[in-house]
Amino acid sequence: MSLSDALLQRVAEQYGTPTYIYDLEAIGRALGRLRRALPEARIHYAVKANPNGAVLRHLAAAGVGAEVITLGELRRALAAGIPAKRVLLGGPGQDTALIHQALGCGVRQVSLDSLSQWRLWQAEDPQVGFLVRLNPALDPRTHEHLATGAASSKFGMPLEEAGQLAEELAARGQLLGFHVHAGSQIGELAVYEQILAQLAELYQQFPAGLLDIGGGFAVPNFPLAEFATRLRDFIRRYDLQLVLEPGRYLVAEAGFLLTRVVQVKAGPVNHVIADAGMADLLRPALYGALHPIRLIGVTETDRPLVMVDIDGPLCENADRLGRARTLPSPRRGDLLLVEQAGAYGFTMASNYASSLRPAEVAVRDGGLILARRRETVEDLLRLEDA
Ligand SMILES: *Cc1c(COP(=O)(O)O)cnc(C)c1O
Numbered sequence: 001m002s003l004s005d006a007l008l009q010r011v012a013e014q015y016g017t018p019t020y021i022y023d024l025e026a027i028g029r030a031l032g033r034l035r036r037a038l039p040e041a042r043i044h045y046a047v048k049a050n051p052n053g054a055v056l057r058h059l060a061a062a063g064v065g066a067e068v069i070t071l072g073e074l075r076r077a078l079a080a081g082i083p084a085k086r087v088l089l090g091g092p093g094q095d096t097a098l099i100h101q102a103l104g105c106g107v108r109q110v111s112l113d114s115l116s117q118w119r120l121w122q123a124e125d126p127q128v129g130f131l132v133r134l135n136p137a138l139d140p141r142t143h144e145h146l147a148t149g150a151a152s153s154k155f156g157m158p159l160e161e162a163g164q165l166a167e168e169l170a171a172r173g174q175l176l177g178f179h180v181h182a183g184s185q186i187g188e189l190a191v192y193e194q195i196l197a198q199l200a201e202l203y204q205q206f207p208a209g210l211l212d213i214g215g216g217f218a219v220p221n222f223p224l225a226e227f228a229t230r231l232r233d234f235i236r237r238y239d240l241q242l243v244l245e246p247g248r249y250l251v252a253e254a255g256f257l258l259t260r261v262v263q264v265k266a267g268p269v270n271h272v273i274a275d276a277g278m279a280d281l282l283r284p285a286l287y288g289a290l291h292p293i294r295l296i297g298v299t300e301t302d303r304p305l306v307m308v309d310i311d312g313p314l315c316e317n318a319d320r321l322g323r324a325r326t327l328p329s330p331r332r333g334d335l336l337l338v339e340q341a342g343a344y345g346f347t348m349a350s351n352y353a354s355s356l357r358p359a360e361v362a363v364r365d366g367g368l369i370l371a372r373r374r375e376t377v378e379d380l381l382r383l384e385d386a
Contacts, residue, residue, distance in 0.1 A: 018276035026254035049247025054371035056080030181214025248343035255342015277312010279355035296335035
């Protein structure tokens with residue numbers, strides 16, 4: 001089920017463009033699918049995928065925990081009503097300041113990315129349980145930028161080192177289990193098979209209790225049923241509590257970027273210039289991500305189909321939303337809807353070229369809520385006046 005053209009036109013009238021729109025019910029449906037597939041799993045939403053307060057509050061109300069890597073994410077999760085005991089702190093950049101802040105906020109579950117990070121925590125001697133993050137050193141068969149589980153990536157520890165750290169933690173009674181997050185947009189079960197084979201070696205040595213298999217579930221078309229069967233098998237064998245850290249899976253399809261056509265340029269390549277581009281949605285420029293894009297309120301019977309590039313308004317060749325798309329001849333003033341934009345959309349938006357970051361609107365029970373107002377030039381200048 002997607003949002004009606006009438007509703008999208010209302011968003012454009014009331015809030016202008018470009019605007020992100022989040023369908024909270026769609027987030028609930030994605031969560032429902034995960035929970036039905038793996039009812040025994042604990043779910044920690046990866047806040048970086050979409051940290052908007054309306055989204056976080058909706059997930060908090062549904063009983064979801066959080067995976068955070070910065071003080072900002074931690075404070076947002078707490079502000080949205082996710083209790084500290086359901087927050088897992090991860091990331092390769094934990095320093096003493098963040099450690100103190102996290103302890104002060106009541107965080108008691110931490111994923112350790114390296115031995116040196118453990119030494120910092122050890123110096124605090126905290127009452128914290130730790131997960132050891134394994135680098136499975138595999139080809140996660142996704143885009144290079146998303147391949148967090150490759151041997152060359154900065155994340156986690158190789159099997160042997162993970163085992164050594166686990167031994168030290170277990171001796172102190174502070175080992176919760178192991179953590180793997182092998183990448184994002186993983187669509188092949190074979191990747192998880194390889195990970196589970198390595199994890200089996202660790203869980204045979206350490207009866208650790210918890211398995212955090214990370215997130216990375218591809219959108220669309222993640223083989224959820226097969227994944228669930230395989231994981232259930234594994235956690236039963238080793239008597240484990242399963243933790244999932246979905247980001248994209250929960251929010252990608254629930255989010256849309258509404259943008260208006262500002263110019264149309266015919267030529268060897270037809271260019272449609274939209275009022276949103278890489279400053280608003282970076283994924284096409286950064287990863288070559290493909291987002292479905294459609295015209296609002298115009299059908300194929302209304303106008304002849306043409307092939308167009310959909311570009312942003314900035315002076316930068318990577319500034320585009322989509323290439324070689326077939327649409328009913330877009331005209332100036334038309335509304336375009338960029339779909340599957342709820343994850344890594346606004347959260348990666350920038351003020352590049354002094355762009356103003358878009359408004360964010362949430363749809364709940366058919367009504368519209370302004371979840372974050374559009375930035376103004378005053379917002380841009382404010383921090384420089386200090
Ligand atoms: C980014 C991240 C996630 C979520 O990834 P998705 O692809 O959005 O599901 C989960 N865990 C960790 C450690 C991450 O860095």
